Amino acid sequence: MENHFNQPQRQSPIGVLVMFLDTLRQYAKALGPLFVIGILRFNEINKLYLFLGIAAVVLLIAIIAYLRYINFTFYLDDENKEFIINEGVFNKSKTTIQLSKIQQVNINQSLVQRMINVFALDVDTAGSNNKEGEIKAISHPLALELKARLLDNSRVKNKETAHETALEPEAENAPQTFPFINISLLSLLKVGITSNYIKSFSLLLLFFFTVSENVSKVTGRDVLHDEKIVDYVDQSRLVSVFLIGMIVLFLTVLIINLVRIIFKYYDYKITRQKGSLLLSFGLLNTKSTIIKPEKVQITTVSRNFFQKKMDTLQMKIKQATSGEQEERKSAIEIPGCNETERDAILKLLFHKIPEKGIMLTPNFRKLGFALFLTIGLPLLGFYIFRANNPGVAEAVNYLVPVYILFVGLVQFFKFRNYRLFINDSFIIRQSGAWDISNEIIEPSKIQAITTSQLFWHKSLNIGSLTLHTAGGNIAFQLGNYDTIKKYINLWLYEIETSDSNWM
Amino acid sequence: MENFTNNTIDTTQLPKFEEVPFSGLHPNYWKVTLIHIGIFMLIIGFAYSYIFTFMDKTIPNQLEISIGIIVLFVLVLFIARIGFTKKGFAFRNHDVLFRHGIIATNTMVIPYNRIQHVALHEGLISRFFGLSKIEIFTAGGSSSDIEIPGITKEQAENIKQLLMGKIQKEL
Numbered sequence: 001m002e003n004h005f006n007q008p009q010r011q012s013p014i015g016v017l018v019m020f021l022d023t024l025r026q027y028a029k030a031l032g033p034l035f036v037i038g039i040l041r042f043n044e045i046n047k048l049y050l051f052l053g054i055a056a057v058v059l060l061i062a063i064i065a066y067l068r069y070i071n072f073t074f075y076l077d078d079e080n081k082e083f084i085i086n087e088g089v090f091n092k093s094k095t096t097i098q099l100s101k102i103q104q105v106n107i108n109q110s111l112v113q114r115m116i117n118v119f120a121l122d123v124d125t126a127g128s129n130n131k132e133g134e135i136k137a138i139s140h141p142l143a144l145e146l147k148a149r150l151l152d153n154s155r156v157k158n159k160e161t162a163h164e165t166a167l168e169p170e171a172e173n174a175p176q177t178f179p180f181i182n183i184s185l186l187s188l189l190k191v192g193i194t195s196n197y198i199k200s201f202s203l204l205l206l207f208f209f210t211v212s213e214n215v216s217k218v219t220g221r222d223v224l225h226d227e228k229i230v231d232y233v234d235q236s237r238l239v240s241v242f243l244i245g246m247i248v249l250f251l252t253v254l255i256i257n258l259v260r261i262i263f264k265y266y267d268y269k270i271t272r273q274k275g276s277l278l279l280s281f282g283l284l285n286t287k288s289t290i291i292k293p294e295k296v297q298i299t300t301v302s303r304n305f306f307q308k309k310m311d312t313l314q315m316k317i318k319q320a321t322s323g324e325q326e327e328r329k330s331a332i333e334i335p336g337c338n339e340t341e342r343d344a345i346l347k348l349l350f351h352k353i354p355e356k357g358i359m360l361t362p363n364f365r366k367l368g369f370a371l372f373l374t375i376g377l378p379l380l381g382f383y384i385f386r387a388n389n390p391g392v393a394e395a396v397n398y399l400v401p402v403y404i405l406f407v408g409l410v411q412f413f414k415f416r417n418y419r420l421f422i423n424d425s426f427i428i429r430q431s432g433a434w435d436i437s438n439e440i441i442e443p444s445k446i447q448a449i450t451t452s453q454l455f456w457h458k459s460l461n462i463g464s465l466t467l468h469t470a471g472g473n474i475a476f477q478l479g480n481y482d483t484i485k486k487y488i489n490l491w492l493y494e495i496e497t498s499d500s501n502w503m
Numbered sequence: 504m505e506n507f508t509n510n511t512i513d514t515t516q517l518p519k520f521e522e523v524p525f526s527g528l529h530p531n532y533w534k535v536t537l538i539h540i541g542i543f544m545l546i547i548g549f550a551y552s553y554i555f556t557f558m559d560k561t562i563p564n565q566l567e568i569s570i571g572i573i574v575l576f577v578l579v580l581f582i583a584r585i586g587f588t589k590k591g592f593a594f595r596n597h598d599v600l601f602r603h604g605i606i607a608t609n610t611m612v613i614p615y616n617r618i619q620h621v622a623l624h625e626g627l628i629s630r631f632f633g634l635s636k637i638e639i640f641t642a643g644g645s646s647s648d649i650e651i652p653g654i655t656k657e658q659a660e661n662i663k664q665l666l667m668g669k670i671q672k673e674l
Contacts, residue, residue, distance in 0.1 A: 320642065447643035448613040454606060468647030488612070489517040495614045496597035502617070502642075 005149060008073035008086065014116050015137025019072075020065035021112055022136060027061055064089060074135060076149060083123065083150060085133045095133050097123055103295065103319065105147045107140075109286045119143045123150065151276075151290070181344065183268035183281075187312055187336035192258035194306040195314065195435070200257040204249075265335050270345070277348060279332065289332055293349045294501055295319045297445050297471025301342060302437030311338045315345065318471035320502075346440075350426075354440050357423030363462045363478040367415040374407050410434075420465075420476040422487055427467065429474050443491045445469045445502045451488065453481060470502065518595070520612055525591030525602055531632040532653025533587050538628050540583060544576050592651045594662065599639060601649045611649055615669040617641050623659055624650075635659045639666070 011018075028035075038050060067089045074085045076099075083102070085095040104124040113120060113136075121143050123133035138146070266283035273290075280288035297320055303313035315334040334345070346353050382400070413433040421428040429439045446467050453463035463481035465488070467474045476484075551572065555562060562568070585605050593600040598614040624636040629652070636652040637659050654662070 447617045447641040448611055448647035448649075450609055450611045450647075452604070452607045452609045455608065466646075468641065468643035470642040470644075473643070473646060485519070485521050486514055489519055490512070490514050492520060492598060492612060492614060493512070493517050496616065499616070 005074075005076040005146060006078055008075045008084075010073055011069065011135060011137040012118050012139050012142075014118055016066060016069045017116055018113060018118065018137040019069045020062055023061050023065045023068065024058075027057075031057070072135075074133075083133065085135070097133055099150060102150055104290060105150050106290075107143050107147060107288045111284050113137065114284075114286070121146060147290075179269040179271045181270040181337065181341050183265065183270075183334075183336050183341075185262070185266075187338070188261055188265055188268075189258065190307070190310045190312040191314065191336040192261040193254055194304060194310065194312070196257055196261075197253060200253045200260065203260075204253060204256055261335060265333075268335070270334070272348065277345070279334070291317055291319065291332060291349075296349050297441065297469040297502075298474065299346070299349060299440045300437050301346075301440070302432065302435050304435045312336050313339070313342060315342065317349075320470035350440075350442065352425075354426040354428060355423050356421035356428055357426070358421065360420040360422065360476065360479045360483060362415065362418050362476070363460070365460075365462070366418065366478040367411060370411045370415065371408065374411060375404055379404075420479060427474070429476060439474055441467065441469055441474060443494055444498070445471075446491060446495060447502070449488055449491065451481075451484065457481075520598075520600060520610070523593045523595065523600055525593050525600070527591050528587065528651075528653030529632075529634055529655055532629075532634055533584075535626070535628050535632055535634060535653070536583050536587060537580075540576075540579055544579075547572065590653070594665070599649065599666075601651055611647075613639060613641055613647070613649060615666065617643075618666060618670050621663050621666045621670075623663055625656070629653075637662055 068087070071089055071092070072085075072087045074083070076083055081099045083097045083099060085097075087093055087095075102123055104122075106122045106124065108120045108122065109118075110120070116137075117139075118137040119140055121135045121138055135143075135146075263283045265281045267286075268281040269279070271278040271280075275293065277291040277293070278288065279291065280286060296317055298318040300316040300318075301313055302316070307313055313336075315337065317332045317334070319332070337345070343353050379400070410433045414431070417430055417432055417436050419430040421430065425442060427441050427443060431437060431439075447470060448468040450466040450468070451463055452466070457463060457478075461481045462478045463484060464475065464477040465479065465484045466476075551568070555565070582605060586603070589602065589604060589608065591602045597616075598612050599618075600610060600612050602608065602610045619640045619642055622638040622640070624638055625634075626636070629635060633656050634653055635656050636650055637654060639649040639651075641647045
């Protein structure tokens with residue numbers, strides 16, 4: 001099937017259905033209250049009118065969806081190297097995307113799209129925060145072909161402006177389409193039980209509060225302050241009830257974690273394609289993204305004590321972006337790979353495995369300042385509060401040493417793990433108290449360098465360093481200033497004497 | 504091939520960014536800053552005296568408040584003066600340096616081959632003194648952009664031309 005995409009074309013015919021559901025969803029938000037009223041007063045309203053009304057709305061939406069489908073066209077303008085999307089029924093809009101500006105092309109599939117076997121294709125550029133172009137229904141072969149064309153052109157542009165690495169043609173000659181890493185269910189289980197406790201816990205809290213609020217709205221009773229609960233609990237059994245509650249809570253968090261990770265990352269496949277990495281994952285909604293090694297800015301490898309024992313770790317890859325809000329979104333996560341898989345991915349991204357070189361450690365003042373901020377100030381606030389409200393704060397007095405011990409330990413480990421490793425071709429910053437993460441960048445990705453020194457630190461010869469990249473900043477505070485300055489001069493020399501391609 | 508050498512770099516012989524002499528901002532920029540502060544303080548002063556004379560003549564601690572406002576004024580002036588004297592810039596062959604900061608001394612370096620685009624900006628009062636601001640943007644987001652205020656219009660145009668030339672060459 002040869003398709004050059006240079007004629008305006010519509011989406012798959014079945015896409016009308018996707019358009020219909022999409023429009024329905026949009027209007028459902030607006031018409032939701034009306035609908036609720038309709039249900040509540042079901043008996044009072046003339047049923048004939050009701051059904052006629054519903055039928056009319058559905059018909060109207062169907063017509064709008066059809067018009068949206070008819071008016072939605074996309075094509076590639078080969079002459080100007082642009083990808084053009086026309087859309088809109090009443091408000092027409094024409095989106096023009098320069099092929100050379102395209103950063104990412106994602107092929108996704110939602111549940112509806114999966115049922116009718118079509119795919120969505122998103123086009124992402126560095127320019128703004130949203131995805132610039134979105135095609136909602138396209139068949140899989142067509143999607144792959146279009147994606148290849150879109151990315152192919154940006155690749156050609158890259159080659160014209162900057163010299164690609166010599167490794168590129170070699171990789172192109174041997175296209176590997178089979179997944180070279182396939183994250184198993186077991187690895188996902190390992191990740192599920194060892195990470196993201198806090199995230200799941202807050203999700204659980206959010207869920208609980210939403211449910212309790214809704215229940216109290218409907219029944220007019222408050223879930224939390226129901227006297228019956230107090231009656232059930234015998235005072236003497238309070239401790240055991242509390243313990244059981246804690247265990248139940250912990251198990252719930254664990255299960256939520258597991259379910260969330262499996263839904264999100266089930267069947268995680270990494271495929272090599274023309275020197276890029278193709279990722280696809282998801283249980284219900286299959287997502288796929290592409291990573292171009294030359295666009296990768298910051299690579300983070302993180303794991304905690306349990307994960308180390310189980311030989312599993314997480315990776316996060318940040319590609320070049322320009323919008324600040326986009327930074328979080330564009331971090332691509334690879335959960336649960338083992339050490340050999342990690343090395344394989346790193347090798348693909350950097351052509352060699354990053355090694356930790358010379359180690360820079362922070363001055364002890366960093367720990368002191370952190371302790372002051374996290375223990376000193378809160379304690380001061382607490383004592384002022386206690387002095388002004390006698391009797392209230394005494395009940396939580398015994399929590400003070402627990403707090404000091406816990407936060408102190410966290411800060412101590414944070415300080416102990418805070419390191420900067422500098423090697424000829426890599427800069428690695430290690431940080432974190434429990435989850436120890438290593439952020440890896442290549443010196444050639446540096447956009448700008450900032451040094452900072454407080455005036456009373458001048459004689460102590462300590463100072464801070466911030467490396468700005470197109471994927472975010474990496475900072476190292478209170479290190480040996482002479483060493484930092486020496487390396488800055490070296491990096492500047494390397495950046496300024498070579499035409500290295502940072503993107 | 505015969506021209507290719509790959510000698511070890513002697514890192515101690517590399518040009519040192521920390522020893523670069525910085526040029527300060529134009530003295531007229533201090534006047535611009537003073538006018539800005541003056542306008543700000545005038546607004547506060549007017550508001551205070553308006554409240555005092557027309558609305559509420561019975562404000563307690565008038566003396567203290569007046570002294571407070573004067574101390575604030577002196578403090579703002581003092582900090583602004585330090586900020587002004589500490590700001591400095593330097594254009595080397597391959598990169599631009601900008602130094603700023605009051606408590607901490609921050610030095611930012613942007614290599615020319617990382618610059619995305621350059622803009623000139625003229626404020627109302629700055630224009631009166633013939634000064635403009637150069638804004639240098641990189642792909643690293645707003646935290647890695649440099650804004651150098653207090654440069655004469657002529658010099659700013661020259662710098663912009665220089666930078667544009669450097670960027671063009673890099674491409």
